[in-house]
Amino acid sequence: MKRIGIIGAMDIEIELLLGRIELQRKEKIAGFVFHLGKLCGKDVIITSCGVGKVNAASCTQILISKLGVDGIINTGIAGGLHEDVEVCDVVISRDVTHHDVRKKQMKNWFPHQEYFEGDRKLIEAAEKAFENSDVINSSCHLGRIVSGECFVDDTQLKEQIIEGYSPHCVEMEGSAIGHVAHINDVPFVVIRSISDKADEEASVSTKEFEKITAQNSAAVVMNMMKIL
Numbered sequence: 001m002k003r004i005g006i007i008g009a010m011d012i013e014i015e016l017l018l019g020r021i022e023l024q025r026k027e028k029i030a031g032f033v034f035h036l037g038k039l040c041g042k043d044v045i046i047t048s049c050g051v052g053k054v055n056a057a058s059c060t061q062i063l064i065s066k067l068g069v070d071g072i073i074n075t076g077i078a079g080g081l082h083e084d085v086e087v088c089d090v091v092i093s094r095d096v097t098h099h100d101v102r103k104k105q106m107k108n109w110f111p112h113q114e115y116f117e118g119d120r121k122l123i124e125a126a127e128k129a130f131e132n133s134d135v136i137n138s139s140c141h142l143g144r145i146v147s148g149e150c151f152v153d154d155t156q157l158k159e160q161i162i163e164g165y166s167p168h169c170v171e172m173e174g175s176a177i178g179h180v181a182h183i184n185d186v187p188f189v190v191i192r193s194i195s196d197k198a199d200e201e202a203s204v205s206t207k208e209f210e211k212i213t214a215q216n217s218a219a220v221v222m223n224m225m226k227i228l
């Protein structure tokens, strides 16, 4: 991969990376600020897309069509859903999907696949990078990441999502990024660190852990640059 697009939803999710980029220039398109430069010697474009799938999809398409990236990494925080996943752990996307799109609708769009698969090379780089990273209190999991247009802070919705998709974690952008990457035939991976358990305590937990978990995920992404 020659030039990798790195997307966080919120500024806090790319802060660590922007602190390390050798910045060449910035471009503003459709309100997104794209930081072009080198990260650990690798050509990258780092940006924050804002929360939600529409922002994420739009930003991903610009990275591909206008800025010519040939690989995409989504970094950030997520709510843990799998019983093995603890706050501060890192989840790497084996695959992603929308939890708020009917399965029947997904079948109409993509008759042969319910999920968008993470790229093998990016997954392996992320797993290796995790081992070399200074992540705090964290184990690494490979699993399904699902996204939807809501912050999940309710046990009933959490249980429904688990029942429907058997995911490791939930967030609000990864499936849109995977969807757009897939239709453009561009490899992608989503990397998330767990800020909460997607239950009634989720908002409080996210406030407490968002900085450290955003940094956990970004630290893995940074180390990936030394491998790719």
Ligand code: ADE
Pocket: 077, 078, 079, 080, 150, 151, 152, 153, 170, 171, 172, 195, 196, 197, 198, 199, 202, 206
């Ligand atoms: N991002 C972090 N925690 C989340 C949650 N519980 N639901 C959706 N997105 C999240």
